[in-house]
Amino acid sequence: MRFEIGLYIVYLFAGPVLWILFSIGMAASRRRMDLLKKRTVPLAEPFPHVTILIPAKDEGQRISQCLASVLAQDYPEFDVLAIDDRSGDQTGKIMDEMANAKVEGFASTVEGFASTPRLKTIHITELPTGWTGKNHALHRGSQNARGHWLLFIDSDVILQPHALRSTLNVAVGRRYDMLSLILKQETRGIWESVLVPIASAAFGSAYLMGLSNSQSNSHFFGNGQFMLIRRDAYDQIGGHEAVKNQYNEDMTLARIMKQSGLRPRMAWGIELGSVRMYDSLATIMRGWSRIFFGSSCGSPWRSLCVMAVILLGCYSAYAAAAWGVYRLIDSNEWIMAIAWLAAAIIHWTITTVRLGIIYRWMGNRPIYAAVFFISGWFVMAMLCRAVWMCLTRRVHWRGTRYSHPIGLANPTKP
Secondary structure, three states, rough: OOOHHHHHHHHHHHHHHHHHHHHHHHHHHHHHHHHHHHOOOOOOOOOOOOOEEEEEEEEEOOOOHHHHHHHHOOOOOOOEEEEOOOOOOOOHHHHHHHOOOOOHHHHOOOOHHHHOEEEEEEEEEOOOOOOOOHHHHHHHHHHOOOOOEEEEEOOOOOOOOOOHHHOOOHHOOOOOEEEEEOEEEEEOOOOHHHHHHHHHHHHHHOHHHHHHOOOOOOOOOOOOOEEEEHHHHHHOHHHHHOOOOOOOHHHHHHHHHHOOOOOOEEEOOOEEEEOOOOHHHHHHHHHHHHHHHHHHOOOOOHHHHHHHHHHHHHOHHHHHHHHHHHHHOOOOOOOHHHHHHHHHHHHHHHHHHHHHHHHOOOOOOHHHHHHHHHHHHHHHHHHHHHHHHHHOOOOOEOOEOOOOOOOOOEEEEE
């Protein structure tokens, strides 16, 4: 009996209490990331010039939408560099057509585009040894960029017309060196809708994303889907050449900036843009495994810790409920049986409600939180694959096989 009471107390702290603390922490983190809602003084002329860099590999189905949304920005001083990274489809051709205003109806959609050629293209045919494709593409692009600020966005991102103006206004007004956004997760189909938001939440929690918006700690976070960086700060840390062998350059750039005494920040920006990260179960599993692997610089420990938290902090509710039912049926210790069942119900309710809020925060339906019993195992599978990648050091992504060591990139001394 004493052993069971002790086990029950351990469960309370590992399950319900943990989730209460997690919910409080998530709410506080969300408030810290509401940077776009804070008042800032509007930018004054002369407006700083911004170069928007968009790397793309085999994105023929999506790249025109991305470029059209970027070129439709209502900010007056920007140009765009679209970088075709060894694509085997029509990506490069579409970029060239849009740069030459040959896409039917495009010039009339973006006012002044035909007379103000904001878009230029770069075509890459080879990948140097020791580089990952995206980092090499952005490095090449940055060498041709003329902006005082650089905005790096992924080719599957769709921006709202005021996205650049809104983020630059905050970055300049608050003297941030980097401002990265969490965008709305555009999902189609059950697998994307259920798995992408919960994987994003697991990843953000693993790196204590909300705490990164403080200079008083060493926590860092960056989202390569949207990263606005001051050019001077970018050059100071060595640009993408400093992270050339990294699979998750966004996290590494944020870490180097933080270590260099610069001011990187994360903001909630689902109203400014959306992204469709993956379009099938297979790409979801491969993509998130790579993200967990690459962001930890090849170390398995963070992934193992997340797995332990999921097992003990989430699935323990089902074990507690099963044990409560067993005690209710096969013994006369109904008080402990009711205690186990009550704690399990409270635990499940807190977990489901909090996950539902996270789904809603990311622009998805909260009802998907109810199937975490299933989706959680898929997240566990992603993490297991990430651990395996840490052991084998092999990555296959977007048609390229990598096996180079990634290690820890070090900040460039100013």
